[in-house]
Amino acid sequence: MNLHTANEWRPQTVPPSTPVREAIGSVIYEFRWLAADTAMMAWRNLMHYRRNPETLMSTIAGPVMFLFLFNYVFGGAIGAGRDFNYIDYLVPGVLIQNNLFTVMNTGIGIASDLQKGFVDRYRSLPMARSAVLGGRVCATSLISFVSVYWTLAIAMLFGMRFHGDLLPVLLMPLVVGVFCFGVAWLSALVGVTVRNAETASASTFFITIPLTFLSSTFVPVETMPGWLQAFAEVNPITHVVNLCRNMAQGGPLESYAWITAFWIALLIIGVGTLATWSYRRIS
Amino acid sequence: MNHLPAQIQDRSALGELASAIAVESRWMIADTAVMTWRNLIRYRRSPELFIFSTASPVMFIFLFNYVFGGAIPTGDLNYIDFLMPGILVQTTLFSATQTGVGLAEDLQKGMVDRYRSLPMARSAVLGGRVAAETLVSLFVACLMLAVGYIIGMRFHGGFWPGFAVPFMVAGFAFGFSWVAAFIGASVRNAEGAGSLMFFVVFPFTFLSSAFVPVETMPGWLQPFTSVNPVTYAVDLGRALSQGGVIVANAWPTLLWTLLFTFVVGPVAVWRYRRV
């Protein structure tokens, strides 16, 4: 039994050099392999969904249940006597909420990898270090982006219609997707920090539920008590939901767009960097 | 020579059956107590579970009250007074699903193989879980009532009916635990049981009078919501705490609870034994 034959692949030997060059080399290396390694890790996580389709259950059933519940059960009470059709009002909110739950799986997966000692293997490999988090973030974001169209299809079945201009309507799913990509990094940070799947899943729940409820997701902010309005007004979810709502139904975009862009940038650049940094520091 | 079982003699099949029943009933209570204890320990050992089953109901009281309170008209009642019985029933039903999830988890991990190899009453494994979750439900119901009271809920139906509310809610959850146990014993996979249970409890609790008055729902939904056992239980809770028709709601609630306990319960035990 022959393990090595003459023309087999072998790692090339590169001698290390001065510390400065090493540091620069590391950065170049990271970027050189980032895309390929992230793709590999994303593939792994997408395979998980394929082998374990139950995990997609809540992503698929969630919008159906929430749209039904809010439109038919609460809709009569909440929507009565208002100047909008409640389902039109509701859809962007449910869209954001359901996608938040989907991308929040990022951190749960990362935590369970860390817990199982999986990450030791990755960290001993010469791969780009950001790829372990990046792969998961990309996989969940992709799933959540696809689910936007599913939710919209269900919504139209329940009677929702677009009243906005064509371009904003077409771009709306993209806004949801990019925002959720940012939130996926937040989830990654949670996963790296708590390093325990159960805790990650509980913190996800306690982050997502209050943030989405205390916003314009389900009811107009004006109907809340004053002190809650103050919170809902600054809650980033309110801005994203309002932006998406106005993109779908027509209405002013600019002010919501700027604030949303700010939060997206903060999540992707700020939180993303922090998550990657925390991951590297793990020992 | 310490502890050895008494000499066993060959017996007829009938004798076997009779002695099985004798053993079962003799040890049922003691074994159930042991299993209850074990399941309660689970809450103490895993703080996440405890926090989850107490903090999230409290969070939902706040969310529903403040977020929807202003948007949902509830006639003469304050929204918090309207909400509390509904959210109590919903929470305790969700917490009763833990019976099934835990049972499925045990079955999955082979923990049950151990119990089954012990000379204990077979029904104690399920009974212990059901009893533990009922105690937890009672505790959570009292906690929630305290929180509700702080943010403005008041009893308008007199002392004794008000006092009965948490017990009535826990009793209904007890009945439902048997349904959860049945699901757990059938699915045998914690995640599977968990999500299946969610899809059962979620529609039943929301398509009821728990959060909004049934009259505001579309006409085609109302036939379902009015026969939904959860509606009866919630309305009973509301009548007890706020005054109103008690007896008309009490009968159906009791009937469902008995049905769950004495029909679904034995089926669950039977499913579990057949594992």
Next chain:
Amino acid sequence: MDNAIEVRQISKSYGKVVALENVDLNVRRGSVMGLLGPNGAGKTTLVRILTTLLRPSSGSATVLGYDVVRHARHLRSYIGLAGQSAAVDDLLTGRENIHMAGRLYHMPKREVQKRAQDLLEQFDLVEAADRSVKGYSGGMRRRLDLAASLVANPPMIFLDEPTTGLDPRSRLELWDVIRNLVSEGTTVLLTTQYLEEADQLADEITVIDLGKVIAQGTADELKHQAGSEFIEVTVRDAEETRRAAGVLSNFAENNECDINEEDNIASIMVEDGAPLMVQIVRSLDAEDIAVANMAVRQPTLDDVFLALTGRTAEEAATESEQDQD
């Protein structure tokens, strides 16, 4: 440069727990180093430092000439690690697991495919290759984990307790695989709690206990430290054992005789066993003690551990666990 690993005065502490203290270690290229120690000795900690997963608190180490801290990125291309718990993905198939590892070593795709097939064959996993790992047995997982860590032909491989949890047959198979690797020039560092395993596989053994190196050398050298040879005499009952011990202690190097009451065995340490046998039988006969069995035994690594630490390996592990509490 003929050392694959050079460790200089490495220490590592986790808060108050000192996991490693001033460890020195050299491993020749192409050799097998066995790291032997009870639970909690610090074996995994050392492996994690050498595989760039953990920074040492002080001291330095090079692997294949690369510093484990400063040149970690380069180093990772040339090492393989099979950690203490098998790091295989349950939901992927065996082949996909190997494939993923190969791609993350940045091997070309076709190369990985070929290599994956070779490894699957070599590790007897061909039949299970396209099933998901969820259904693998413990031994299969271990083998797959090892296969994944070998995918890039690393010249240096770290195995943390590779045979823990394997049945005797799988263990023997894995030993063969490791011997094969070595015969082809790979340097191996393996940790183990099994003294027999180190004896079988390792060219050199380092014994660590409570974070310190307490002995280093070939298996033979270590056995020498434990004393020369043992003569064990088995008799019929406890009373005779005591009488036999009295006789035997006269022949012992240190005038002491160990008694194993349960099995009625009395044993002594001697310089050279064989020539004494006849004399001992005669003396016992003179005392009217019937000998059921009598043997000269080479010291095992268990004896070594006892001699080095004054405790058996088992006792040491229990103590270390108690330290934790």
